[in-house]
Amino acid sequence: MSSLQPVRGTHDLLPDDSRRHRHVEQTAFEVVKRYGYGEVVTPIFEFTEVFSRTLGETSDVVTKEMYTFADRSGDSITLRPEGTAGVARAFISGGLSQNLPLKLFYRGPMFRHERPQKGRLRQFHQVGVELLGVDSPQADVEVVSMAFRMLQALGLGDTVQLEINTLGDADSRTAYRDALIAYLEPFRDALSEDSRARLDKNPMRVLDSKDEGDKRIVAGAPLIQDCLTPGARAFFDEVCAGLTALAVPFVVNPKLVRGLDYYCHTAFEFITTALGAQGTVLAGGRYDGLIGQMGGPATPGIGWAAGVERLSMLVEDVPEAARPVAIIPMGDVQAAMVLADRLRAVGLAVDLGFSGNMKKRMARANKARARFAVILGDDEAARGAVTLRDLDSGSQEEVPLAALEERLLRP
RNA sequence: GCGGGUGUAGCUCAGUUGGUUAGAGCGCCAGGUUGUGGUCCUGGAUGUCGUCGGUUCGAAUCCGAUCACUCGCCCCA
The missing domain is CATH 3.30.930.10 (Bira Bifunctional Protein; Domain 2)
Incomplete structure (x- = not known):
């Protein structure tokens, strides 16, 4: 602490x-x-x-x-x-x-x-x-x-x-104030200490006193409605x-x-x-x-x-933040940053961690509530592609790099 | 400002009439899995017991003060 x-x-x-x-x-x-x-x-x-x-x-x-x-x-x-x-x-x-x-x-x-x-x-x-x-x-x-x-x-x-x-x-209030004081004054000694002070300072406050004795007295008080x-x-x-x-x-x-x-x-x-x-x-x-x-x-x-x-x-229902796309670099961190930059430019929320092996990065993606993980591996890179893993279903597919935005923005 | 309650791990909480090394669950970390999370299994680290002072051979435990939170009053969103 x-x-x-x-x-x-x-x-x-x-x-x-x-x-x-x-x-x-x-x-x-x-x-x-x-x-x-x-x-x-x-x-x-x-x-x-x-x-x-x-x-x-x-x-x-x-x-x-x-x-x-x-x-x-x-x-x-x-x-x-x-x-x-x-x-x-x-x-x-x-x-x-x-x-x-x-x-x-x-x-x-x-x-x-x-x-x-x-x-x-x-x-x-x-x-x-x-x-x-x-x-x-x-x-x-x-x-x-x-x-x-x-x-x-x-x-x-x-x-x-x-x-x-x-x-x-103003006229209603003056009339009511007078009527209220005229009613309460005879009960002054029976009122709570707080309400005696209210009677002098701001008589209308006596009306919403929580004191049980006050409530009984107030029950018979004139109402503002009578003085409007x-x-x-x-x-x-x-x-x-x-x-x-x-x-x-x-x-x-x-x-x-x-x-x-x-x-x-x-x-x-x-x-x-x-x-x-x-x-x-x-x-x-x-x-x-x-x-x-x-x-x-x-x-x-x-x-x-x-x-x-x-x-x-x-409030019970608060909207969740947008789910990000997680990028998982296998080797080339700079390529991952370039790709993250590209995806953010089209409005996607992108999570790119600063360290960790694949397992750690996947766990991080999961904790970030990511919808997809984009895995940048050497084999796919040689084909100009990435692996796109759907983190809800667990299924994954290879997607050409050039088509990635289109695929991720597809509803 | 006044009165009551509470304060133990990051979080939620156990902790016996004062007794030796303060616990659980969740979370966290590592491993089971050399490029696969969420489930599961195994292991690990949690800490000024709010703070300061007092009583005692010995205090998370009792006492006092203080700080914070909390419930009520006053008042208010």
Whole structure:
């Protein structure tokens, strides 16, 4: 056991793992491309204010989970804990308000200084989308249903469940907040210690407390649905109707809330019971106020992000890498390299070992899952040919060197 | 940040009330096969028992600390 360990909560992705990881990323991108989303690549660090001002000064992410440091010029820099703030910043600094609506996809590492657990890392990866500049519920329907189609493409359509809620508009939220506090305040002494703190800081968080006593109290609490303005209600109804029309299964969870300050109207999560305490696999919502609040032109937005590691743990079928052709030189190594070069030029994956006798090289070919072994022997070479061995059937034939590509590319 | 569990070969794991040279399976290496893998047979090498310290004649085993992983809480993808 080496003393050289990775930093806590970080992970190496060796080829078998990275193939799975890329499959998730790539499938997500392929699906969202069908909706017209293009990839945006933003820096993995930003000035600290980009996150502290947008996520909410009191949120856990900002108060205790950010990787923040001063760079050599003394600026406060933070490794991004999520993707939306950086995309919003890029939108503003790039003057992209001329290009609305804008459909963006992103992928890459995120950083949060948390206690690691299954499905929770300090450096983890997300794929996500943002749809900017559309304030109609159609946008919500597109973005949520697109998430579901992506999960289906990964074979997870039946593994996850979509929960959806509305947080309403500003007036709805103010009214609801007041009603909720009025209801909970008389129970203050009966609430758990955590929930007493929530009551002061972010009352809606009391709703999804896991404490049994809290749950009993919360069961009688007013719901956001009771406080919605007519506009907010109509908006949510349209979102639900749209999802139904697209046959996207969902349940309304009136107690679903969001941790970050910038959300309004639609909030949703795809959850699973297969990952222990980390049930959320993809989550998102609408954030109409975010870009204006950051100093940009008032621009509505909606998006989601999914944890690549969490999805990877659920995905069962990952495509295998292409099977190579193995070249087995009997004597002339240079001739083997020339032949490998020729076959690679026509797109074949070629395995050519660096050492070993025939037996070793055959074993290596087998381990590489090679479909064929091309044996370069003196006898065949004298006839301008090679021996082609089918490693699945064990049969072999002599093939003229000139016809080798044609033979290998034949389906 | 708080609480519980675990840490032995590359991997998955045995290891008795503390006892002398720490084991198995898989994988790896070599041979059986001078130009034939995958199956089979034979043989071989695995190691700071996470790390540091303590108790003891003696520690993988008991104690403490520490690190990592893991489960739950908080929170979240």
